[in-house]
Amino acid sequence: MPLYLDNLALLKERVEELYEVLSNCRLCPRECGVNRFRKVGYCRAPAQLAVSSYGPHYGEEPPLVGLGGSGTVFFTFCNLLCVFCQNYDISHLGYGEVIGEEELCEFMLSLQRRGCHNINLVTPTHYVPNILKALYKAALKGLKIPVVYNCGGYESLWVIKKLDGLIDIYMPDIKFFDKSSCERFLNAPDYPGVVREVVKEMHRQVSDLVVENGLAVRGLLIRHLVMPDHVEDSKRILEFVASLSRDSYVNIMFQYRPLFKASQHREIARRPYLWEYQEVVRYAEKLGLWRGFGGRE
Numbered sequence: 001m002p003l004y005l006d007n008l009a010l011l012k013e014r015v016e017e018l019y020e021v022l023s024n025c026r027l028c029p030r031e032c033g034v035n036r037f038r039k040v041g042y043c044r045a046p047a048q049l050a051v052s053s054y055g056p057h058y059g060e061e062p063p064l065v066g067l068g069g070s071g072t073v074f075f076t077f078c079n080l081l082c083v084f085c086q087n088y089d090i091s092h093l094g095y096g097e098v099i100g101e102e103e104l105c106e107f108m109l110s111l112q113r114r115g116c117h118n119i120n121l122v123t124p125t126h127y128v129p130n131i132l133k134a135l136y137k138a139a140l141k142g143l144k145i146p147v148v149y150n151c152g153g154y155e156s157l158w159v160i161k162k163l164d165g166l167i168d169i170y171m172p173d174i175k176f177f178d179k180s181s182c183e184r185f186l187n188a189p190d191y192p193g194v195v196r197e198v199v200k201e202m203h204r205q206v207s208d209l210v211v212e213n214g215l216a217v218r219g220l221l222i223r224h225l226v227m228p229d230h231v232e233d234s235k236r237i238l239e240f241v242a243s244l245s246r247d248s249y250v251n252i253m254f255q256y257r258p259l260f261k262a263s264q265h266r267e268i269a270r271r272p273y274l275w276e277y278q279e280v281v282r283y284a285e286k287l288g289l290w291r292g293f294g295g296r297e
Contacts, residue, residue: 001144002144002145002146002147002168003165003166003167003168003218004135004139004147004165004166004167004168005139005144006165007165007166008136008139008140010165010166011132011135011136011139011166012136014132014162014163014166015129015132015133015136017162018128018129018132018159018162019129019133021129022035022036022037022047022129023035023036023037025041025126026156026158027079027125027126027128027129027156027159028043028079028125028126028154028155028156028159029154029155029156029188029190029194030042030043030079030188031156042079042081043077043078043079043081043125043126044077044094045076045077045126045127046098048098048099048100048130049075049098049099049100049101049103049104049127049130049131049134050075050076050077050094050096050097050098050099050127051073051074051075051076051096051097051099051104051107052074052075052076052090052095052096052097053074053096054071054072054073054074054107054111055071055072055111056068056069056070056071056072056111056114056115056116057069057070057071057072057120058070060072060120061216061221061249061251061292062214063209063211063214063215063216063221063249064117064118064120064148064169064215064216064221065117066117066214066215067115068114068115068116068117069114069115069116069117070116070117070118070120070148071108071111071112071114071116071117071118071119071120071145072120072122072150073104073107073108073111073119073120073121073122074087074090074096074122074123075096075121075122075123075124075126075127076090076091076094076095076096077090077091077094077123077126078091078092078123078125078126078152079125079126079152079154080152080154080186080188081186081187082152082175082185082186082260083184083185083186083260083261083262083264083265083268084185084256084258084259084260084261084262084265084268085259085260086256086257086259086260088259088260090123091123092260101130101133101134101137102134102137104130104131104134105134105135105137105138105141108134108135108138108143109138109141109142109143112142112143112144112145116145117145117146117215117216118145118146118147118148118168118169118216119135119143119145119146119147119148120148120150120171121147121148121149121150122150123150123151123152124149124150124151125151125152125154125155125156125159128159128163132166135147135166146168146169146216146217146218147166147167147168147169148167148168148169148170148171149163149167149169149170149171149172150171151170151171151172151173152172152173152175153172153173153174153175153191153194153195153198153199154186154188154191154194154195154198155172155194155195155198157194157197157198157201160198160201160202160205161201163205164205165205167205167206168206168217168218169206169209169216169217169218169219169220169221170202170205170206170219170220170221171220171221171222171223172195172198172199172202172220172222172223173222173223173224173225174195174199174222174223174224174237174240174241175191175195175224175225175227176191176192176227176230176233176237177192177233177236177237177240178192178230178233179191179192181227181230181233184265185265185268196240199220199222199240199244200244202220203220203244203245203248206218206219206220207219207220207245208220208245208247208248208249209221209248209249209291209292219249220244220248220249221249221251221292222241222248222249222250222251222292223250223251223253224237224238224241224250224251224252224253225253225255225256226252226253226254226256226272226276226277226280227256227268227272228256228267228268228269228270228271228272228273228276229267229268229276230267230276231276231279231280234252234280234283235280235283238250238252238280238283238284238287238289239287241289242284242287242288242289246287246288246289246290247290247291248289248291248292249291249292250284250289250291250292250293251292251293252277252280252281252284252292252293254272254274254277256268256271256272257271258270258271281293281294
């Protein structure tokens with residue numbers, strides 16, 4: 001049974017508590033402090049939900065996809081706004097439409113009816129109060145599949161602690177540990193320290209990924225995109241992942257393309273070489289990691 005169904009009273013309590021934050025927003029580490037009901041902060045998101053699309057997704061990790069797909073909801077805008085964003089039309093340009101919590105609730109129930117194995121919340125950070133309200137409504141109407149918190153890793157530790165007992169599967173990206181790269185490409189020099197503490201907390205809450213009959217039901221699933229000219233940084237990230245657990249599920253990805261403003265930065269203006277990716281994978285194996293990369297579950 002999903003965690004949120006065991007904790008409906010807590011879920012309702014968190015909705016009320018986190019909605020108050022929207023008037024002095026500190027939902028992410030940037031802590032803009034703006035009143036989202038009156039203006040937008042760094043992420044450019046309104047106080048209402050904004051969604052670009054939703055539906056079954058078959059391109060996620062195998063334990064999320066199964067036969068019915070992962071029920072993804074793509075939220076508009078982002079608190080990171082990476083210069084190399086692969087979905088810049090959604091995250092930077094804001095392509096999407098404003099909806100209410102009742103509509104998101106119906107999206108979730110529709111995805112369950114269509115046979116999706118989970119509700120995959122893509123870039124949820126700046127909409128957590130609204131999402132929890134929709135989740136509460138959906139739970140009362142019969143939602144009973146796991147919830148995936150699919151984020152960029154730049155999360156408020158305070159908010160993540162508030163989600164304890166409500167999120168089944170955390171799926172953070174770990175982008176860089178190199179402070180200079182974080183400053184230039186993410187405009188977030190504090191990213192390395194933030195993502196370390198956040199991922200530790202996620203692992204404390206749900207532990208390693210649990211897969212039953214080929215499907216993920218609970219746990220931590222980490223993503224790391226191999227970037228050009230960043231092999232050593234990738235190794236430091238994998239050392240951290242291994243320090244959490246040798247059974248950590250980590251998807252080492254080789255799909256980077258220099259999109260959006262990446263061409264303005266020499267180091268990331270090309271695709272990574274195959275040897276860079278292979279060296280990162282070999283290092284993961286050397287560390288004793290074995291799940292999530294190379295098609296392994």
